[in-house]
Amino acid sequence: xxxxYLPFGNGRSYGDSCHNDPGLLxxxxxxxRIHGFDPxxxxxxxxxxVTLSALLARxxxxxxxxxxxxxxxxxxxxxxIANDVHGKNHHARGTFGNHIRRLTLLRSDGGVLACSDTxxxxxxxxxxxxxxxxxxxxxxxxQMMKVPSAHIQQHAIRFDSLDAYFEMIDRVDxxxxxxxxxxxQLATGRKAGRGILLAGDHADASCDFPDLPRGRTLGIPVxxxxxxxxxxxxxxxxxxxxxxxxAGETVETVKWSGYFYPLDAIRNWNRLYGPKGLxxxxxxxxxxxxxxxxxxxxxTARDAGHGSFLTVLKRFGExxxxxxxxxxxxxxxxxxxxxNQGEGTLKLLDALxxxxxxxxxAVNPYKDARMSPQTFAASFPEWRKLExxxxxxxxxxxxxxxxxxx
Numbered sequence: 001x002x003x004x005y006l007p008f009g010n011g012r013s014y015g016d017s018c019h020n021d022p023g024l025l026x027x028x029x030x031x032x033r034i035h036g037f038d039p040x041x042x043x044x045x046x047x048x049x050v051t052l053s054a055l056l057a058r059x060x061x062x063x064x065x066x067x068x069x070x071x072x073x074x075x076x077x078x079x080x081i082a083n084d085v086h087g088k089n090h091h092a093r094g095t096f097g098n099h100i101r102r103l104t105l106l107r108s109d110g111g112v113l114a115c116s117d118t119x120x121x122x123x124x125x126x127x128x129x130x131x132x133x134x135x136x137x138x139x140x141x142x143q144m145m146k147v148p149s150a151h152i153q154q155h156a157i158r159f160d161s162l163d164a165y166f167e168m169i170d171r172v173d174x175x176x177x178x179x180x181x182x183x184x185q186l187a188t189g190r191k192a193g194r195g196i197l198l199a200g201d202h203a204d205a206s207c208d209f210p211d212l213p214r215g216r217t218l219g220i221p222v223x224x225x226x227x228x229x230x231x232x233x234x235x236x237x238x239x240x241x242x243x244x245x246x247a248g249e250t251v252e253t254v255k256w257s258g259y260f261y262p263l264d265a266i267r268n269w270n271r272l273y274g275p276k277g278l279x280x281x282x283x284x285x286x287x288x289x290x291x292x293x294x295x296x297x298x299x300t301a302r303d304a305g306h307g308s309f310l311t312v313l314k315r316f317g318e319x320x321x322x323x324x325x326x327x328x329x330x331x332x333x334x335x336x337x338x339x340n341q342g343e344g345t346l347k348l349l350d351a352l353x354x355x356x357x358x359x360x361x362a363v364n365p366y367k368d369a370r371m372s373p374q375t376f377a378a379s380f381p382e383w384r385k386l387e388x389x390x391x392x393x394x395x396x397x398x399x400x401x402x403x404x405x406x
Contacts (some may be wrong), residue, residue, distance in 0.1 A: 004395030005108070009079030010051060012072055014280045014366035015369040016397040017131045023253040023395060026136055028078050034058055035139070042144040043101060048078030048137040055142070060150045060211050065202070065256070067099040067145040073261050078137040083366040084129035084323040086316070088178040088200075088260070093145075094319030095328055097128035101141040105134065108393035112138065115320075126389035128197040129323030131366065131388045133399060150256040152178070153208050155199040162193025163314070167348070169197075173315055177201045178259075179219045184238040185298045185311040185336065186231065193295060195313070196245045203253050213257040219267030227274035227339035234307040272309075279369065281352050282327075283334055284316060285361030290332040293359045297334055297352055304348040308318050308336040325386045327364045335367075346370060365398060376402035 006020035031049040038044075044055060052066060053073035059065065070085040084097040093099070102116040105127060113135075115124035127134045155176065159165050165181055167267050173179050176199040177219040183195040263269050270278065285293045294313060299310060312335040318326045336352070338345055353363055354374045362379035363371050377383060383403055390399075 005393050006396050007078065007081070007082070007136045007394075009049070009076035010074055010274075012075045012277075013083065015365070016401070017366050017399075018079075019397040020395060021397055021402075027075060027137065031138070032076075037062070037064075037144075039064070042146055044142050044144050045139065046077055046142070047139055048076060048081070050077050050104075051075065052077065052080060055144075056150075057212060059144050060256075063147055063149070063205075064144040065147045065150050067093050067143065068095075068096045069260055070149060071261065072264055073257075074264060075141070077140055078132075081128055081137060081140065082130060082132045084321060084326040084328075085366075086328045088180045088198075088314065090319065090328055091173045091179065091315050091317030092177050094178050094317070095129075095321045095323065095326055097321055097323045097326065098319065099143045099145075100128065101143055103127065103140045104138045106136040106138055108135070108391050123389060125322055125324045126386055129321065129326040130386055130389070131325070131396060131398065133386065133394045133396065134393045135394065147401040148205045149203040149207040149209075150153070150211060151203045151207045152200040152254050152256055152259040153203045154199075154252055154254045154259060156245050156250045156252075157197040157199065158195075158242070158247055159190070159197060160194050162295055165193065165195065165197060169315060170201050172197060173317075175199070179314060181313045182241070183244055183298070183309040183313050186235050186238055187256075193298070194242060195311075196242065198259070200254075200259060206254055209253070211364040212257045218265060218403065220269060220271040223271040223275055225275065227276070228272050229274075229309045229339050230308070231305070231307045234309060237309075267390070273339045274341070278309075279338050279340055279345055279349060280367045281336045281338070281349055282364035283352070283356040283361050284327065284329055284331050284364075284368050285356055285359045286331045287315070289359055292354065294332065294334055295338070296355055298309070300351055300355065301336060301338070303350060304344065304351070306338050306341070306345065306348055310336060310337045311335065324389070325380065325383070327362065327366065331340060331361065367399070367401070371402065373402045373405040377406055384388065 004023040008025040028049040031047040035045040142389045178200040181197040
């Protein structure tokens with residue numbers, strides 16, 4: 001479909017779900033107004049092109065926060081819905097789409113449809129996580145979350161092995177709103193799977209940090225001719241980062257910007273990966289086999305000569321997403337970032353796909369630029385339901401590469 005269209009947010013997806021190279025993009029950033037915010041109900045109404053950072057700037061002074069947030073505040077509201085993003089508290093609150101009260105959708109036939117649990121509910125479900133394929137999201141009513149403070153009382157828990165993480169995660173998730181673990185993917189032997197679990201809850205109202213922290217202060221000015229994130233530099237970084245955390249559990253209050261959006265503080269951080277960029281691989285797999293699958297995924301990457309800069313492990317809870325095509329499902333999710341080394345990296349990613357699919361898991365389409373149609377179908381066996389709801393004028397490089405090739 002060479003003449004197709006695709007809604008475009010802020011272009012923060014790692015893969016090609018926001019690309020439509022043979023067609024045209026509909027830039028939704030021009031529609032970035034906040035219509036209103038009611039501190040009594042916590043409902044924020046805005047156009048879909050507004051960024052999450054703008055929503056936070058409006059709501060945080062009133063002691064409200066996003067109920068679910070991804071690892072960057074620079075995505076648009078429409079993009080967060082289209083990808084049904086998840087955060088560090090999926091075990092507590094599910095995905096972003098679970099907190100959408102209502103949205104309006106422009107279809108290519110000119111119709112503007114109100115969508116909610118009671119108005120066009122099937123189209124509502126298809127739009128949440130639908131990667132922009134059901135039409136252009138215009139306006140959204142989002143239920144914000146009341147908090148005593150936006151800042152976080154963080155519990156940094158250092159663990160020496162993957163087994164130690166899985167032994168404590170049930171308790172930690174039950175006790176805290178947020179939970180995410182950094183893993184040293186390159187560690188081997190008795191150190192294999194060591195890392196730091198960063199659990200947290202919103203601090204109390206006595207927190208004396210300013211509500212809105214200062215903006216970014218660091219940046220990567222140029223793209224180096226080669227990746228600065230290789231096995232040698234990553235081993236040194238991982239060892240230093242692990243040792244920086246004290247043994248056992250450390251509790252401190254940290255600014256919300258640093259806890260939720262650490263990479264937002266570094267402009268053009270992706271340039272560290274060099275001129276060929278990076279691939280991110282995120283997967284989810286059942287909880288009962290998660291320790292073995294997690295270890296195998298990291299070991300496979302090491303054996304292929306690849307180091308992951310940011311290796312993140314967390315649990316997806318039992319909250320069912322409203323979205324027809326949402327990636328999160330009960331189990332554990334592992335995210336790996338690799339500098340692009342060409343054919344070797346692609347072969348590794350295919351090998352990781354096979355491990356995940358054979359374990360009954362799924363690969364995240366919103367962060368993918370190369371999975372096969374077969375991996376896609378195994379990850380989302382009900383993909384035809386989204387195809388049936390797709391606006392006939394909408395298409396993306398991802399959908400063209402996967403669903404349309406089946």
